[in-house]
Amino acid sequence: MADTARLDTGAPAAPGAVTGELPPLRAVGVHAGYGDRAVLQGVDLAVTAGRITTVVGPNGCGKSTLLRTLGRLLTPTGGHVELGGDRVAGLRPRELARRLSILPQSPVAPDGMTVRDLVERGRHPHRPWYRQWSPEDVRIAKEAMESTGVADLADRALDELSGGQRQRAWIAMTVAQQTDVVLLDEPTTHLDLAHAVDVLDLVVRLRAEGRTVVTVLHDLGLAARYSDWVVVMKDGRVRAEGPPADVLDATMLADVFGLDAHVFPDPYDALPTVVPTGHA
Amino acid sequence: MSAGRTTAPGVAAVRLGPVALRVRRRAVVATLAVLLVLVGVLTVALLTGALALPVDRVLVALAGQGSGVEQLVVGRRLQRAAAAVVVGAALGCSGALTQTVTRNPIASPDILGVTAGASVFAVLVAVRPDVVEGALGVPPQSVVGVATVLGGLLTAALLLVLSQRGGFDGFRLVLVGIGVNALALAVVSWLLTRAELESAAVAQRWLVGSLEGATGTEVASLGLVALPGLLACVVLADRLGALRLGPEVARSLGVRAGGTQVGALVLAVVLASAATAVVGPVAFVAFVAPQIALRAFRTAGPPPLAGAAVGAALLLVADTLAQSLPVPLPVGVLTSLVGAPFLLYLATRSLRRTRG
Numbered sequence: 001m002a003d004t005a006r007l008d009t010g011a012p013a014a015p016g017a018v019t020g021e022l023p024p025l026r027a028v029g030v031h032a033g034y035g036d037r038a039v040l041q042g043v044d045l046a047v048t049a050g051r052i053t054t055v056v057g058p059n060g061c062g063k064s065t066l067l068r069t070l071g072r073l074l075t076p077t078g079g080h081v082e083l084g085g086d087r088v089a090g091l092r093p094r095e096l097a098r099r100l101s102i103l104p105q106s107p108v109a110p111d112g113m114t115v116r117d118l119v120e121r122g123r124h125p126h127r128p129w130y131r132q133w134s135p136e137d138v139r140i141a142k143e144a145m146e147s148t149g150v151a152d153l154a155d156r157a158l159d160e161l162s163g164g165q166r167q168r169a170w171i172a173m174t175v176a177q178q179t180d181v182v183l184l185d186e187p188t189t190h191l192d193l194a195h196a197v198d199v200l201d202l203v204v205r206l207r208a209e210g211r212t213v214v215t216v217l218h219d220l221g222l223a224a225r226y227s228d229w230v231v232v233m234k235d236g237r238v239r240a241e242g243p244p245a246d247v248l249d250a251t252m253l254a255d256v257f258g259l260d261a262h263v264f265p266d267p268y269d270a271l272p273t274v275v276p277t278g279h280a
Numbered sequence: 281m282s283a284g285r286t287t288a289p290g291v292a293a294v295r296l297g298p299v300a301l302r303v304r305r306r307a308v309v310a311t312l313a314v315l316l317v318l319v320g321v322l323t324v325a326l327l328t329g330a331l332a333l334p335v336d337r338v339l340v341a342l343a344g345q346g347s348g349v350e351q352l353v354v355g356r357r358l359q360r361a362a363a364a365v366v367v368g369a370a371l372g373c374s375g376a377l378t379q380t381v382t383r384n385p386i387a388s389p390d391i392l393g394v395t396a397g398a399s400v401f402a403v404l405v406a407v408r409p410d411v412v413e414g415a416l417g418v419p420p421q422s423v424v425g426v427a428t429v430l431g432g433l434l435t436a437a438l439l440l441v442l443s444q445r446g447g448f449d450g451f452r453l454v455l456v457g458i459g460v461n462a463l464a465l466a467v468v469s470w471l472l473t474r475a476e477l478e479s480a481a482v483a484q485r486w487l488v489g490s491l492e493g494a495t496g497t498e499v500a501s502l503g504l505v506a507l508p509g510l511l512a513c514v515v516l517a518d519r520l521g522a523l524r525l526g527p528e529v530a531r532s533l534g535v536r537a538g539g540t541q542v543g544a545l546v547l548a549v550v551l552a553s554a555a556t557a558v559v560g561p562v563a564f565v566a567f568v569a570p571q572i573a574l575r576a577f578r579t580a581g582p583p584p585l586a587g588a589a590v591g592a593a594l595l596l597v598a599d600t601l602a603q604s605l606p607v608p609l610p611v612g613v614l615t616s617l618v619g620a621p622f623l624l625y626l627a628t629r630s631l632r633r634t635r636g
Contacts, residue, residue, distance in 0.1 A: 073528050097534030104528040110383070113524075113580035116288055121522060125534035129518040131300045133293055155288055177533070 022085040024049045024181050024212045025070060025100070031078035032069045039065040041236035042079065047181075052203060052213045054223045057233035058257050063216045064105065064185055066233065070214065071102030071183045083181065097125035101174040102183040105216075106190065109158045115169045116154040119144055122176030144176035147209075148202055164195025171202055182206055184215040188222065200226045220257075224248050224272040232256055248272045310576040310586070317593045318365070325361045325600045326354065330608075363494035363558065364596040364611070368565060370506045370555040372591020373513060375566030376573065376582040377548035380520050381541045382450030385582070385626050388567035389432075389552035392454065393461030395561040397435025398553035399487060400467050401427040402560075406483040407475035425501065425557040432553025435460060436545060489562030489612025491599050498558045505554045506588075509547055513584040516544060524581040562595065562612045564619020569594050571626070 023046040033039040039062040047053050055063040068074040070081055072088045081088045083100055091099075101122075109118055122144065123137040145151040148168045158166055167187060174182055184203065188196035200222060206213050207228075217223045223230055224244040232240040232247060234256045240247050245265070253259045253274070260277045290305040327338055331353050340346040341354035375388040389395050405412050405427050409420035416423065439460055443453040468487065472480045486493075513520075519540045522530040527537040552566055569591035570582035577586045598618070599611040 071532065073531060093531070093536055094534035097532060102528075102532045104526070104532070107526055107529050108383075110524045110581040112578065114288070117580060118525070121525065121533060124518070124522050128298075129515060130298065132302050132518070133300050138293075174532075 026082040029079035032076045051228040053229045054227035055231045061233040062236040100181040101177040101179040105185040119172045122173040144172045148172040220274045363499045365592040367555045368591040368595030369588040370551040371566040372569035373588035374548040374551040376570035376584040376587030379582040392457030396464035398428045398432035398556045401431030407479045428557035429553040436549040486560040488610045489560040490610035563616045
């Protein structure tokens with residue numbers, strides 16, 4: 001997948017424009033945490049349809065917590081989350097799973113499970129317990145494997161694959177789930193740069209298919225290249241949000257990350273490029 | 281019924297009205313192998329014993345004829361084999377459930393302390409019958425089964441409360457379980473030291489796990505618990521399959537992970553404690569059977585139904601072997617001799633993996 005293909009998909013311009021349509025996913029004054037530890041301190045966020053929204057921020061700022069709350073893996077202690085105007089708290093688990101999928105960070109499959117087994121699990125919310133398969137399920141799972149480039153690995157065990165292949169298989173499962181909204185928690189963790197780019201190219205494909213993607217990324221350079229909208233978090237709050245070129249600048253990096261860095265437009269494609277100055 | 285197209289090598293897709301199943305060649309072969317072992321060992325168990333009976337006399341007795349002694353001997357053998365099959369199935373299924381819920385091969389009811397907790401109540405009834413009689417006004421023997429299951433459930437509740445900190449965590453459950461197991465074993469030892477010599481000896485023998493004393497009524501009532509339990513596993517299978525990917529992925533797929541975990545755990549505890557009530561804590565069957573099934577059926581995760589089948593075969597083989605020794609052993613001694621090395625093997629393997 002060439003870099004140019006990514007640009008061709010063309011992110012819609014000027015996110016945030018008032019369209020009158022309900023945002024596919026929205027957090028309203030969300031507070032959440034673990035036990036006594038409050039992590040999110042009132043987050044308001046409206047995700048725009050058909051875009052890649054990336055949440056960035058220093059460790060412990062609550063970006064994963066936000067994603068987990070958006071995907072109802074965590075119940076907010078205050079505020080609420082809306083999926084296409086419906087409060088997620090009131091949705092039945094299967095209905096939620098047909099509309100939103102969330103891939104947690106570094107998921108682990110049992111030993112010996114094949115890629116095909118995993119991807120077909122994505123059909124779970126679409127079938128009753130006594131129907132292990134249907135021709136439609138088989139077709140959708142096959143298409144999911146093809147579009148994620150794991151069709152050749154279908155009968156291989158996940159534990160035999162490389163980290164990048166495995167991550168693509170997991171994403172194939174969420175593709176087979178056929179949800180409009182896809183949440184990916186640090187999909188590139190533990191991957192080398194080439195594999196990370198592979199996975200993010202896949203995310204761009206999800207967008208091209210019309211899905212709304214929210215991801216958490218650590219790498220600001222990748223976040224700048226692969227996102228339509230960047231949400232910067234610090235201390236459980238949203239500090240800034242907007243297109244990467246508007247949001248990512250040296251002042252913000254110093255302020256939020258405590259990082260001295262040069263930010264300049266890439267001479268090839270004008271996307272913001274982050275280069276830490278460090279103490280060199 | 282129409283055979284659909286094969287989607288992966290060695291898999292046949294089968295539809296029966298609204299029901300659609302995948303039948304794997306490997307599973308069919310493994311099922312046949314387990315059945316073959318069961319039938320073979322059952323034959324051996326019926327034909328051999330302390331009293332030598334010719335084959336034709338055994339067949340005559342099985343048909344309901346023959347002398348009183350012959351009928352009695354063969355009836356005893358049949359009952360003992362049935363006990364092995366039902367208890368083994370209950371334990372194998374129980375272990376597959378706990379191993380699936382915790383995603384940990386070491387987490388079987390005996391290692392989590394459930395069996396030991398159930399034993400506490402059984403031993404309490406055995407060594408202090410006066411207390412039971414005084415408190416409930418019923419003969420102690422009649423409440424052993426209920427007390428044992430109650431003990432198992434209470435232990436499981438304690439496990440859940442102690443390991444539930446901001447969510448269910450399989451690994452924490454195992455650690456807490458090891459502690460609870462030690463605690464329960466200590467209580468059992470304490471009860472034994474306080475007991476009359478005679479009742480302590482009875483309880484001690486029960487604690488090893490033996491099919492010797494299982495009565496027909498006990499085996500039948502265990503069957504009445506085990507059968508719906510196995511059927512519940514059929515209904516749960518799809519959700520347990522999703523749970524094998526971790527509770528968060530399961531929830532993302534629309535499974536009520538918490539409810540499914542607690543339900544499967546309660547089912548596992550009832551099966552294991554009911555089996556314990558009948559034959560005592562037969563060690564390691566619940567732990568080993570699902571792991572053998574996992575390898576034989578080549579499934580992703582310990583399979584409850586195949587675990588039950590392997591458990592039945594395993595206990596029947598172990599008991600038949602233990603009885604055929606020059607000095608017959610309680611089956612629990614034999615299963616421990618086989619199970620303990622297997623536990624060590626799994627432990628060292630998982631250690632190596634977490635390090636590598």
